[in-house]
Amino acid sequence: MPRGELTDSQSGRVHVIGGGLAGCEAALQLADRGFRVRLSEMRPVRTTPAHRSERLGELVCSNTFKSERPDTSSGALKAELDRLGCRLLSLARQARVPGGHALAIDREVFSALVTQTIESHPAIEVHREEVTELEVGEMTILATGPLTSPALTESLEKWLENDGLFFYDAIAPSVMVDSVDQDIVFRASRYGKGEADYLNCPLNKDEYERFVDALLSAEQVEVKDFDKAAYFQGCMPIEIIASRGRESLRFGPMRPVGLEDPRTGRRPWAVVQLRQETRDGTLYGMVGFQTQLKYGAQAEVFRLIPGLAGAEFPRLGSLHRNLFVDAPRNLRADLSLKSNSQLWLAGQITGCEGYMESVASGLVAALSVVHRWQGRQFLPPPRETMLGALLSYLRDQTNSRPQPMNVNFGLLPPLDEPPRNKLQRKQAYVERAGRRMAEWVETIQ
Ligand SMILES: Cc1cc2nc3c(=O)[nH]c(=O)nc-3n(C[C@H](O)[C@H](O)[C@H](O)COP(=O)(O)OP(=O)(O)OC[C@H]3O[C@@H](n4cnc5c(N)ncnc54)[C@H](O)[C@@H]3O)c2cc1C
Known part of the structure; x- marks a missing residue:
């Protein structure tokens, strides 16, 4: 059988590897749509240098999901995710602590809520295991994040073209x-x-x-x-x-x-x-x-x-240990690998940067799996939306050495008639993104 053209023998089953932000969002989206999900999380059997607990959806550093103001890029992303029924965003709001315009949360309350929601979902089985080999033949979402375990990293490398993995991000402003x-x-x-x-x-x-x-x-x-x-x-x-x-x-x-x-x-x-x-x-x-x-x-x-x-x-700018694929050369627009159409990537490993961006890519990967299962072509969100702009940037072929990216207004295509006033310009971007997202949501029902 040619590489990448494998059929899924177990109908409606998906293996999600990694119980972090992207993996948990993907698992919940799929389970809510009737898929049976096996979620493999290696903690506490094996841990990463940054995680401190065995809870799912643990935030490894700051306790903020950034701004909720509608005239900011992170606020606009959240508005789009709300429209798509993002599960982790709504759990984050339940764990909210005072933070002004920022969606600041109590990390422990949040990860406890995520863990409880996942573990009590009848369609999700959680396995505390380190996955060391990528099996082919079942629909799989790989969401093991910037600190993916070494054995699995080695296995992923086999599916990528031309040294398609980067191990550090060296982000310049x-x-x-x-x-x-x-x-x-x-x-x-x-x-x-x-x-x-x-x-x-x-x-x-x-x-x-x-x-x-x-x-x-x-x-x-x-x-x-x-x-x-x-x-x-x-x-x-x-x-x-x-x-x-x-x-x-x-x-x-x-x-x-x-x-x-x-x-x-x-x-x-x-x-x-x-x-x-x-x-x-x-x-x-x-x-x-x-x-x-x-x-x-x-x-x-x-x-x-x-x-x-x-x-x-x-x-x-920043400099971190990170693991992400050379997306322009290895990822399709629907987030599956060019070399294996049954394997989707989600989270920071796709080359996106940030908590909410990781959640968002988990949501998109899940929608993409649903479309594939239904035999429908998955067209990603339009570039005028925050989500579409981010996904399009990840795969931009002009990037010979891509570096992780968070959502920002600079990723959006220019406006036809940009207002001179900065605030009005941002509002115009946000309004256009909202309209385009509403149209896209209609097409994916
Ligand atoms: C040290 C550090 C600090 C960061 N700080 C911030 C910040 O403050 N704000 C921000 O917005 N972003 C931050 N990021 C970037 C990024 O947003 C987070 O890393 C985010 O958690 C990524 O989400 P994810 O779902 O891709 O990965 P994760 O949330 O890391 O989830 C991946 C999961 O996969 C599991 N896993 C790994 N390998 C295996 C395996 N072989 N088998 C099974 N399970 C496995 C891990 O245990 C983990 O639970 C930081 C990243 C790092 C490394």
């Missing part, structure tokens, strides 16, 4: 292009080679010195031992590079060679390059600027860079 001062930055590639693909922020000597001072004195997050190994993968944070000598950034990611500032006719002292990240050119990434500074400190320090004084950063 992304900037909304319409917040960059176009009077200061200039478009060019080094030595004029190829198209003028980069936006270059030029720094003179004083500006460079001030930037290095701010960088070295900025607050850093505490780095876990299992994250430090990322440095050896060529993912050195800029503050570590800077600490090795004041000139080191100028000979590293901020080197100005091959570039001339048209305003001065000279090579700048140092340069920060921005490279296009989305098909529509709405979002640009800061090249080589992976960092472990605290989020607040990042925005403050990076706004010292000429051209970025008013920059909006929908994604800030």
Whole structure:
């Protein structure tokens, strides 16, 4: 039988591997639709470096699912998930603690609710077992997250093309292009080679010195031992590079060679390059600027860079141990693997970033399984929705080295007539997303 064309002999049964955020959402969605679900979770038999309990749906770090304000990208995502009947979002609201506009939750109450909801569901069997081999022949959703166990990682690798797994994320901040001062930055590639693909922020000597001072004195997050190994993968944070000598950034990611500032006719002292990240050119990434500074400190320090004084950063930098597939080369639009149509991925392993994004991808993977079972083609949500924009970004072929992504307005296709006012622009994005989501929901009934 050709690889990837396997039939499911057990009707309506799905194996969900991983009882985290994505796996629990997928399991509940499927079980509610009459599927019989086997959910394999390795804790407590084996644990990960970040989890602390044996509960399902454990949050490994912060206790917030981010904003619920409708004019934010995370709020818009939640509105879409509500429309789709997201189970974990509604459990999160039951575990809510005061957090202003943010959906902050009591982690323990939340994971206890998830565990109880899953374990009491008549269509879900929970098996506390480490899955070490991906079986073929049954519909499977793999949702084992950024800390997938090594044995299963090895098994997954066999299904992927060209070293299709990444083990660390080295996220450099992304900037909304319409917040960059176009009077200061200039478009060019080094030595004029190829198209003028980069936006270059030029720094003179004083500006460079001030930037290095701010960088070295900025607050850093505490780095876990299992994250430090990322440095050896060529993912050195800029503050570590800077600490090795004041000139080191100028000979590293901020080197100005091959570039001339048209305003001065000279090579700048140092340069920060921005490279296009989305098909529509709405979002640009800061090249080589992976960092472990605290989020607040990042925005403050990076706004010292000429051209970025008013920059909006929908994604800030981070460096983590992570496991995610090279989605553009391995994942289909319905979240199944190109090499095995019976195997779907969900959660952080797809290359999305964040709690709610992981939940969302679990929901989509479940809907995709349902469609396949019914013999219907699954068309993912449109790109104008937050969910569709995220899924489309994951598979964007222009990303030669994709890095995990959270939802943000920069992923959405531009508006036909964008209002000048920032708030109105966001509202216009959200309204369009709502309309498109409503249309899509009709098609998947
Ligand atoms: C240290 C760390 C901190 C993070 N902090 C945040 C944060 O503050 N906010 C945020 O939005 N995102 C954060 N993330 C990113 C991400 O949102 C979370 O990791 C999120 O939990 C991912 O959801 P998931 O369902 O993909 O994986 P998980 O929630 O990790 O679930 C995967 C599950 O699979 C199980 N599993 C693994 N291997 C096997 C196996 N072989 N067999 C059976 N079960 C297995 C694991 O035990 C786990 O329960 C963080 C990630 C890490 C690693």
